[in-house]
Amino acid sequence: xxxxxxxxxxxxxxxxxxxxxxxxxxxxxxxxxxxxxxxxxxxxxxxxxxxxxxxxxxxxxxxxxxxxxxxxxxxxxxxxxxxxxxxxxxxxxxxxxxxxxxxxxxxxxxxxxxxxxxxxxxxxxxxxxxxxxxxxxxxxxxxxxxxxxxxxxxxxxxxxxxxxxxxxxxxxxxxxxxxxxxxxxxxxxxxxxxxxxxxxxxxxxxxxxxxxxxxxxxxxxxxxxxxxx
Ligand code: HEC
Numbered sequence: 060x061x062x063x064x065x066x067x068x069x070x071x072x073x074x075x076x077x078x079x080x081x082x083x084x085x086x087x088x089x090x091x092x093x094x095x096x097x098x099x100x101x102x103x104x105x106x107x108x109x110x111x112x113x114x115x116x117x118x119x120x121x122x123x124x125x126x127x128x129x130x131x132x133x134x135x136x137x138x139x140x141x142x143x144x145x146x147x148x149x150x151x152x153x154x155x156x157x158x159x160x161x162x163x164x165x166x167x168x169x170x171x172x173x174x175x176x177x178x179x180x181x182x183x184x185x186x187x188x189x190x191x192x193x194x195x196x197x198x199x200x201x202x203x204x205x206x207x208x209x210x211x212x213x214x215x216x217x218x219x220x221x222x223x224x225x226x227x228x229x230x231x232x233x234x235x236x237x238x239x240x241x242x243x244x245x246x247x248x249x250x251x252x253x254x255x256x257x258x259x260x261x262x263x264x265x266x267x268x269x270x271x272x273x274x275x276x277x278x279x280x281x282x283x284x285x286x287x288x
Pocket of ligand 1: 137138140141142143144145155156157159162166167168169170174175176177178179190195199208209210211212213216225
């Protein structure tokens with residue numbers, strides 16, 4: 060009887076163990092959670108972004124073109140990252156960062172009640188600078204690269220698509236969403252200063268060459284010709 064009971068107890072115990080482990084195995088299989096491709100909530104990545112943005116900045120696609128195909132709904136999902144520090148409601152509170160209601164074309168560093176960093180105040184040029192689509196695009200690509208000394212501890216969104224989507228969403232946070240920029244009329248062409256020196260240099264050469272040569276030749280024959288007549 061005794062050993063029978065012990066056997067029953069042991070059997071029951073082993074059976075339970077077997078069940079528990081099987082359930083564990085099966086549920087692991089059912090609810091497998093593969094590691095995400097990239098972490099969804101990278102807030103502060105330090106140096107890696109420092110080296111990178113130089114290249115993207117150079118070949119960056121104009122934001123007007125990117126916005127033409129952007130999706131504000133997808134941007135709302137990306138804005139969740141920003142919401143760690145920013146509210147987006149009208150009259151919303153300043154959090155770690157200022158409220159972003161109506162941010163498109165808003166003057167830089169002018170939101171009431173927020174203490175901006177010296178770097179951001181410099182960038183604002185005393186309120187003259189605005190958050191144009193272009194400025195937003197560059198800032199969100201890599202905040203610390205674009206606004207030296209900014210207090211925004213966010214690594215940036217290196218993917219064109221993510222930025223375009225989130226900017227398209229930011230645009231909707233307004234009573235009167237600003238018109239989208241015209242694709243094709245590239246705002247990026249102006250900052251690309253490489254073109255200007257080239258244009259300036261070209262006219263300089265003909266001018267130099269022409270000045271000494273022609274007047275000299277032209278005037279020399281003119282004088283002897285006059286007395287001869
Ligand atoms: C870790 C917190 C944090 C996150 C995340 C963050 N920000 Fe910021 N943001 C700040 C802070 C702080 C400032 C003020 C910067 C300063 O004063 O230099 C700021 C400033 C800004 C400004 C300038 C506002 C103004 O009034 O001039 C914009 C635009 C902005 N953030 C957009 C974004 C967007 C878009 C995202 C998401 C893609 C984002 N931020 C994510 C903290 C954050």
